[in-house]
Amino acid sequence: MAKKTTKTPSGAKRVVKRNSEQTKKQLENLALSIVKMAEQAQDPAIAIPTRSLSNVSYNEKTRHVEMGGNKQSRNFFNYGQAKRFMQTMLVGSKCKDLIDIGKTASIRQIYYMSKHTIKGTKEKTFDDQSESDPIIEDLEVAIDTLREELHVFASNRGNLAGPITLVDDGNTLDCSAMGSAGYAVPSICEPDMIQFKKCKAKFILHVEKDTIWRRFHEDRFWQTHDCILSHGGGQPARGMRRLLRRMHEELKLPVYVLLDNDPWGYYIYSVIKHGSINLAYESRRMAIPDAKYIGVSSFDYDRCGMSDDVKIELDANDVKRAKQIANYTWFASKRPWQKEIKKMLSNGFKMEVEAMISKNLSYLTEEYVPMKMKDKKQWLD
Amino acid sequence: MADQNLVEKSSKASQMTLGFGGVQDVPKAGSSEFVGKKKVTAKEKSAPRTGKAPRVRATAESMAKQQREISVSEFFAKNSHLLGFDNKRKALLTTVKEAVDNSLDACEEAGILPEVEIWVKQTDTDRFSVRIRDNGPGIVKNQIPNVFGKLLYGSKFHRLKMSRGQQGIGISAAGMYGLITTGKPIRIVSRTSNRSDAHLYKLAIDTKKNRPDIIKDETIEVDFPHGTEVTIELVASYNKGRQSVEEYIELTAIANPHATLIFHPPVGSTLNLQRGTDELPEETKEIKPHPYGIELGTMIKMAKDTEAQKLGAFLTSEFSRVSPAVAKSVCAKAGVTTATWVSGMESPVVEKLYRALQDTKLKAPSTNCLAPIGVEAILTGLLKGIKAEFYTASTRPPSVYRGNPFQIEVGLAYGGDLGRDKHDDDAEERNGKREPAQARVIRFANRVPLLYQQSSCCTFKSVLETRWNNYTIPQSSGAMPRGPLVILVHMASVWVPFISEGKEAIADYDEIRKEIKLGISECARRLGTLLKRKKKKSDFSKRRDVFTRYIDEVVEATRSITAFNKEDFRKSLIALSQNYTAAADMEFDDHGKVVRKAKPGNDLGLENTVVVSRDEEWQGPEALFEDDTPKKVAKAGAKNTKKKKKRKK
Numbered sequence A: 001m002a003k004k005t006t007k008t009p010s011g012a013k014r015v016v017k018r019n020s021e022q023t024k025k026q027l028e029n030l031a032l033s034i035v036k037m038a039e040q041a042q043d044p045a046i047a048i049p050t051r052s053l054s055n056v057s058y059n060e061k062t063r064h065v066e067m068g069g070n071k072q073s074r075n076f077f078n079y080g081q082a083k084r085f086m087q088t089m090l091v092g093s094k095c096k097d098l099i100d101i102g103k104t105a106s107i108r109q110i111y112y113m114s115k116h117t118i119k120g121t122k123e124k125t126f127d128d129q130s131e132s133d134p135i136i137e138d139l140e141v142a143i144d145t146l147r148e149e150l151h152v153f154a155s156n157r158g159n160l161a162g163p164i165t166l167v168d169d170g171n172t173l174d175c176s177a178m179g180s181a182g183y184a185v186p187s188i189c190e191p192d193m194i195q196f197k198k199c200k201a202k203f204i205l206h207v208e209k210d211t212i213w214r215r216f217h218e219d220r221f222w223q224t225h226d227c228i229l230s231h232g233g234g235q236p237a238r239g240m241r242r243l244l245r246r247m248h249e250e251l252k253l254p255v256y257v258l259l260d261n262d263p264w265g266y267y268i269y270s271v272i273k274h275g276s277i278n279l280a281y282e283s284r285r286m287a288i289p290d291a292k293y294i295g296v297s298s299f300d301y302d303r304c305g306m307s308d309d310v311k312i313e314l315d316a317n318d319v320k321r322a323k324q325i326a327n328y329t330w331f332a333s334k335r336p337w338q339k340e341i342k343k344m345l346s347n348g349f350k351m352e353v354e355a356m357i358s359k360n361l362s363y364l365t366e367e368y369v370p371m372k373m374k375d376k377k378q379w380l381d
Numbered sequence B: 001m002a003d004q005n006l007v008e009k010s011s012k013a014s015q016m017t018l019g020f021g022g023v024q025d026v027p028k029a030g031s032s033e034f035v036g037k038k039k040v041t042a043k044e045k046s047a048p049r050t051g052k053a054p055r056v057r058a059t060a061e062s063m064a065k066q067q068r069e070i071s072v073s074e075f076f077a078k079n080s081h082l083l084g085f086d087n088k089r090k091a092l093l094t095t096v097k098e099a100v101d102n103s104l105d106a107c108e109e110a111g112i113l114p115e116v117e118i119w120v121k122q123t124d125t126d127r128f129s130v131r132i133r134d135n136g137p138g139i140v141k142n143q144i145p146n147v148f149g150k151l152l153y154g155s156k157f158h159r160l161k162m163s164r165g166q167q168g169i170g171i172s173a174a175g176m177y178g179l180i181t182t183g184k185p186i187r188i189v190s191r192t193s194n195r196s197d198a199h200l201y202k203l204a205i206d207t208k209k210n211r212p213d214i215i216k217d218e219t220i221e222v223d224f225p226h227g228t229e230v231t232i233e234l235v236a237s238y239n240k241g242r243q244s245v246e247e248y249i250e251l252t253a254i255a256n257p258h259a260t261l262i263f264h265p266p267v268g269s270t271l272n273l274q275r276g277t278d279e280l281p282e283e284t285k286e287i288k289p290h291p292y293g294i295e296l297g298t299m300i301k302m303a304k305d306t307e308a309q310k311l312g313a314f315l316t317s318e319f320s321r322v323s324p325a326v327a328k329s330v331c332a333k334a335g336v337t338t339a340t341w342v343s344g345m346e347s348p349v350v351e352k353l354y355r356a357l358q359d360t361k362l363k364a365p366s367t368n369c370l371a372p373i374g375v376e377a378i379l380t381g382l383l384k385g386i387k388a389e390f391y392t393a394s395t396r397p398p399s400v401y402r403g404n405p406f407q408i409e410v411g412l413a414y415g416g417d418l419g420r421d422k423h424d425d426d427a428e429e430r431n432g433k434r435e436p437a438q439a440r441v442i443r444f445a446n447r448v449p450l451l452y453q454q455s456s457c458c459t460f461k462s463v464l465e466t467r468w469n470n471y472t473i474p475q476s477s478g479a480m481p482r483g484p485l486v487i488l489v490h491m492a493s494v495w496v497p498f499i500s501e502g503k504e505a506i507a508d509y510d511e512i513r514k515e516i517k518l519g520i521s522e523c524a525r526r527l528g529t530l531l532k533r534k535k536k537k538s539d540f541s542k543r544r545d546v547f548t549r550y551i552d553e554v555v556e557a558t559r560s561i562t563a564f565n566k567e568d569f570r571k572s573l574i575a576l577s578q579n580y581t582a583a584a585d586m587e588f589d590d591h592g593k594v595v596r597k598a599k600p601g602n603d604l605g606l607e608n609t610v611v612v613s614r615d616e617e618w619q620g621p622e623a624l625f626e627d628d629t630p631k632k633v634a635k636a637g638a639k640n641t642k643k644k645k646k647r648k649k
Helices: A020-039 A082-101 A107-114 A129-142 A210-218 A221-225 A238-250 A263-274 A280-286 A316-327 A335-347 A353-358 A363-374 B002-021 B026-034 B037-050 B060-066 B072-078 B088-110 B141-149 B170-182 B245-255 B296-305 B311-318 B324-334 B347-359 B375-385 B423-430 B458-465 B510-561 B566-580 B630-644
Strands: A045-049 A056-059 A064-067 A071-075 A159-161 A164-168 A171-174 A194-199 A203-207 A227-231 A255-258 A292-295 B115-124 B127-133 B186-191 B198-206 B211-220 B227-235 B260-264 B271-273 B390-395 B399-401 B404-414 B440-445 B448-450 B485-493 B594-596 B609-611
Touching (some): A020 A045, A020 A082, A020 B510, A020 B566, A064 A280, A082 A107, A194 A238, A203 A238, A210 A353, A210 A363, A221 A227, A221 A363, A227 A238, A255 A363, A316 A335, B072 B170, B088 B127, B141 B186, B170 B186, B170 B227, B245 B271, B245 B485, B296 B347, B324 B347, B390 B510, B399 B510, B458 B510, B485 B510, B510 B609
Parallel strands (some): A203 A227, A203 A255, A255 A292, B115 B260
Antiparallel strands (some): A045 A071, B127 B227, B390 B404, B399 B404
């Protein structure tokens, strides 16, 4: 799939050529189809597969959330879509430039590259990065390619520590010796970027965010338990998910997930396990159907004898979201999950992983997680 | 509260009947006699406070001494508010109004294009001298004292014909009011032709006897060939603005574009409103009453007064729409024959006849007795008097209420300078503090503007009941529509049902309200169509702006992805943009018709509508109605199209 072409001796930035030739072709085809539509006096349009719950389905066999065939037409001569159409073409042209010169840019850089004042007006092509980010995703699905093939990457998000040695962009890194912050997981974790060299870990413990990860890291959890410890800073970005998947697949490491006991935590688990709704087309590369949810469960409040202080009341939004999640096809058929969500709703409160620290600082790493790891019955699948 | 109102009303009503019946001392005797049962005790309790000694009860004989006739003039002198003289300000307006109405009626009847000149001069702090001169046919010498010095004397009461005056009270009441408040007699100069002398009269009114008191009667030299000049001095106050003499004259000019009106106010410059058309309103025919519109009493009286001897002749000659065949069947129903002697008929028989007539299906009265202002004249009047952008008018087909034919006309003026005349309001509106001003309703009955009692008028209610939101004019429920809008409503009828003698508001008959609402809807629909068209146009121009702005971006971006002919692509995109936003190219002609169509089938010309671009130099209504022949109108239109077309962009 990927091939490195040039390799400059001094370790200077290499020009990476992935599957970009094909992506370039697809971009050109998109442009040509638009020109052709205009020539034939048709409203130029880009067909963009819909990225929403209505257009995803759960594949029982692969246990992936997959994107359906629904497409939305983005037309230029539509008052409400004209600007986004223009923006899509603009981002497309910038990606083409990146492919041509063989460099990559962050999604923020894409935003700056595409942002300018429209000639003769005071209007800017983009007002905010929040406009350009979804455009990049639109473009990915529209021409059936991936972000990195468009030479676009996101900022690093998520860290990892543990007894694993890997090669990142030619540099060999021992993740058990990366200091207090651990190894920062890049946005692109494809095999041409990262190769695994040596691994002594027996499993992966993925936690929700940095603060909890620090707790585990400081308590040297990965050392005592021979595991890889990672976090995604909330919902894990594509880089983190891709790396987890590759470690799971290539190194045969089981993945355990420790998240907050709230609808948001449930969804993060769902994303890691089955893929996200927004990026359903990425599921085949990123989903880890065998991942297990070890906590925090709504039953843990009683099970661990927590104090009232850790309760955070559910608000209307939480309740709504929890019910939505319970209705996702990939949750609907799972009894334990239905029980779990029901329990949270009947509890009327949610808990963060930090709740476990309220007992004492090391309760989480020394008692709670080991207890959870031992008792498979407490896991949620 | 409601109870008390009722009592008050009934006592008022009985006072009036008493007044006519002949009891002089109404307030004292009347009050305790006519209050309801509950009130008697209360009144009795308070009685000792005012009275000193217990009163000796009146006997029939002692009361008989006080019972005598009241003259009409006496009654109205006491109740001048019934005639529109409630306050000083209104007194001035009513005086001018009555005189001008009479002048216009007289001119039209004589087939003269009216030219009425009005002077209002201040003679003392609260005294004004009002002088009105017309170019009418003049009044025959020996009728002058009666016309001006006697109440309820006139040519218009005893006939069913469309005219401004109805009762023959107006001008003599004004004279009487002047006399009462200043002691000055009414001064009349009239000349019937340039071959005869002009007569000068000074008249007072003997209110007790309701007859003129001639103070001066002489022949004088005047500088006008024919016409009448009336001078009345009265206690009054002069104001500008709403419900002023000025407003009355301006509105009169709108409804009477064939009249020239010149007004010399006590202060400020002369208002000179020249006529906008040389066409007199069509002469109206007098009609006989329609059986549906009369009361039994009237019919009994008619049976007494008729010259017809046989019943059949009476029915066919004294009523409209009663043919010999109808008369026959009516008589049969009443159990008499057409050959019955009218003079021998008893009241019960007349009543039977009356009922038979009401039960018989009769044709609606003929409507040639009505002379509507006409769409073109309304438009001319509106164009002349109101600075707006959009004008439309509609004349409804004649209809009938209670046997009286009537016809409704509606005009709308929208946009332009309307609602912008007050700069303080304007500033507030700019700051978004205020909603747009309420629409203004201008009301006319037989071409006479109605300035008072707007909210009790049938026209006003009809405006409120119209669903303006359907025509894109904002209106909160139960309120007047808001926006730069003037709504003109005219009712033409042989007998306009006013709610009082002051002729200020039209009574609320279902038939009338229905017609008014239909007229308003018709006009409002046209306005709505134009507003929607204009909105569509501006929406599409906005769209085109957006597309045009992005075309270059799209071309450049696409071109940097792959190679192709950039210019061709740009051209086809621009062509597409023009095509998709073709509605932005809509242009309207003077009548709101789409000149350049967006798509076939969008060509709904708005009939009876004038659209004026106030951005351009305004040439006056003449340019729009140069001639009646369609050919020439078209030509005139073509000549002016460029100037008055809605500005593109």
